[in-house]
Amino acid sequence: MKTETSLQWKLVKYLLAFVIALLALLWLFQVVFLDSFYQRFKIEGIEKIGNTLAANLESDKLPDIVAQQARQNDACIRVLYGIFQIQTTNTMGCQIYNLNDSDIAQYVAKAEANGGSYLDIQSEKVISELPNGNLLFSNKQGSRNLIYFKVVEGRRNQKDIIMVNTHISPVNATTETLRTQLGYISMIVIVASVGLAFLMSRRIVKPIVNINQSARQMAEGNYDIVFTGKGYKEITQLNDTMNHTTRKLKEVDQMRRDLIANVSHDLRTPLTMISGYGEMMRDLPGENTPENVQVIIDEAHRLSNLVNDLLDLSKLQENKIELHAQHFDLTQLIETVLHRYEKFMTQDGFDIQFEHQESVWVNADPDRLGQVLYNFINNAINYSLEDKRILIRQSIDGTRVRVEVEDHGEGISEDKLSYIWDRYYKVDKTHKRSSAGSGIGLAIVREILELHHAQYGVKSEFGQGSVFWFELPIVPERES
Ligand code: ADP
Numbered sequence: 490m491k492t493e494t495s496l497q498w499k500l501v502k503y504l505l506a507f508v509i510a511l512l513a514l515l516w517l518f519q520v521v522f523l524d525s526f527y528q529r530f531k532i533e534g535i536e537k538i539g540n541t542l543a544a545n546l547e548s549d550k551l552p553d554i555v556a557q558q559a560r561q562n563d564a565c566i567r568v569l570y571g572i573f574q575i576q577t578t579n580t581m582g583c584q585i586y587n588l589n590d591s592d593i594a595q596y597v598a599k600a601e602a603n604g605g606s607y608l609d610i611q612s613e614k615v616i617s618e619l620p621n622g623n624l625l626f627s628n629k630q631g632s633r634n635l636i637y638f639k640v641v642e643g644r645r646n647q648k649d650i651i652m653v654n655t656h657i658s659p660v661n662a663t664t665e666t667l668r669t670q671l672g673y674i675s676m677i678v679i680v681a682s683v684g685l686a687f688l689m690s691r692r693i694v695k696p697i698v699n700i701n702q703s704a705r706q707m708a709e710g711n712y713d714i715v716f717t718g719k720g721y722k723e724i725t726q727l728n729d730t731m732n733h734t735t736r737k738l739k740e741v742d743q744m745r746r747d748l749i750a751n752v753s754h755d756l757r758t759p760l761t762m763i764s765g766y767g768e769m770m771r772d773l774p775g776e777n778t779p780e781n782v783q784v785i786i787d788e789a790h791r792l793s794n795l796v797n798d799l800l801d802l803s804k805l806q807e808n809k810i811e812l813h814a815q816h817f818d819l820t821q822l823i824e825t826v827l828h829r830y831e832k833f834m835t836q837d838g839f840d841i842q843f844e845h846q847e848s849v850w851v852n853a854d855p856d857r858l859g860q861v862l863y864n865f866i867n868n869a870i871n872y873s874l875e876d877k878r879i880l881i882r883q884s885i886d887g888t889r890v891r892v893e894v895e896d897h898g899e900g901i902s903e904d905k906l907s908y909i910w911d912r913y914y915k916v917d918k919t920h921k922r923s924s925a926g927s928g929i930g931l932a933i934v935r936e937i938l939e940l941h942h943a944q945y946g947v948k949s950e951f952g953q954g955s956v957f958w959f960e961l962p963i964v965p966e967r968e969s
Contacts, residue, residue, distance in 0.1 A: 873899075
């Protein structure tokens with residue numbers, strides 16, 4: 490069962506959740522808490538007036554300050570200090586003007602008990618007359634009267650009294666308007682955000698869907714498919730990667746086909762020889778000669794060499810082979826390897842020379858390096874043609890030793906040079922049967938030298954011969 494939601498729905502969901510959270514926040518602040526915010530704002534205002542006046546009680550400008558504070562804060566103010574009294578003009582019907590001495594005394598007592606100031610929040614009453622003539626006092630919805638008293642110890646131990654009176658008008662009408670507006674805004678924003686999410690997701694999703702379709706075709710084995718998703722950077726990058734992957738897959742697929750063709754070709758030839766010679770020896774008694782048996786043995790060796798090479802290469806490529814690195818005398822290793830070629834020198838007329846000065850020690854896997862040398866020398870012999878001079882040169886370049894195997898044979902043309910290290914690449918596709926070549930020798934060499942982090946390469950000119958080389962860091966000779 491498919492449980493994942495598509496990107497499109499996810500985007501719509503997230504954007505909707507975000508918009509709803511935003512609207513809810515707006516609703517809370519604008520509608521639900523508006524009244525309490527407003528009241529708090531008013532209370533803070535009234536306390537500020539009290540503090541400002543308390544700080545300026547001694548000032549000559551007190552009357553001006555009183556007038557200014559009253560105007561700015563829309564409040565009534567009355568200040569009693571000593572025998573003086575300042576009060577704003579009674580325009581708003583403020584209650585503090587009507588307080589008698591005992592009311593004032595009560596408030597002062599409450600303020601003193603409360604640490605110097607006291608705030609009285611009263612619901613404003615509406616008086617309405619009932620049909621029977623009685624008066625009904627009811628609360629005026631949301632409307633409040635704030636009376637603030639501040640008692641300050643003045644000069645000569647007298648108490649100065651600051652009275653501030655202001656109203657909180659009902660916010661019901663405002664919240665009602667805001668609620669309606671918010672309703673409209675919510676609808677518009679939700680519809681718009683859903684639309685936007687769909688549009689956005691289409692832009693994001695469409696190229697992904699395209700790429701997915703192409704990838705499916707690629708999975709079916711169609712490597713000629715071209716990925717065309719574009720629109721934004723990540724998609725273009727994915728697109729490029731997919732195109733690159735297709736190219737690589739195509740190459741690998743081609744190599745796989747070549748490999749199968751080449752391996753089966755190389756397997757078939759010795760197998761045909763073995764069965765052919767075998768049958769001939771069975772049917773014709775006179776053919777049962779040691780030479781013919783030798784042919785069968787040689788061909789069987791060729792087969793096992795080929796299989797071994799293939800196994801070796803695949804192990805090397807899967808990093809399953811560990812190097813057994815040790816300090817050893819590279820010069821001596823080269824000499825040992827060359828010793829095995831003495832047969833070629835005498836029988837086939839090869840002239841193999843080793844040019845070197847002092848012995849050089851390296852830290853490497855001697856068996857694997859031997860394999861590299863065998864490959865280079867075998868190739869030099871196989872592709873030598875008439876000129877059978879082969880030169881192995883060991884030279885020192887600073888801290889590194891360079892080993893070169895030089896032949897004067899057929900050489901390799903420049904356009905083929907970069908391919909010869911590939912698995913099963915043969916310059917000559919006609920598969921000339923050579924004594925040692927299995928077609929994957931240089932691929933093995935490359936893996937081995939790369940495992941050693943060695944530098945390696947080839948210089949070659951078609952018709953002139955080739956120089957295959959590698960370089961390794963020299964290590965000091967071990968005293969044993
Ligand atoms: P092979 O078993 O065919 O020699 P390799 O992997 O050792 O396989 O070499 C790959 C190809 O590189 C060879 O088929 C050959 O065409 C070319 N090559 C390798 N060494 C030489 C050389 N010394 N001179 C000319 N061509 C060479």
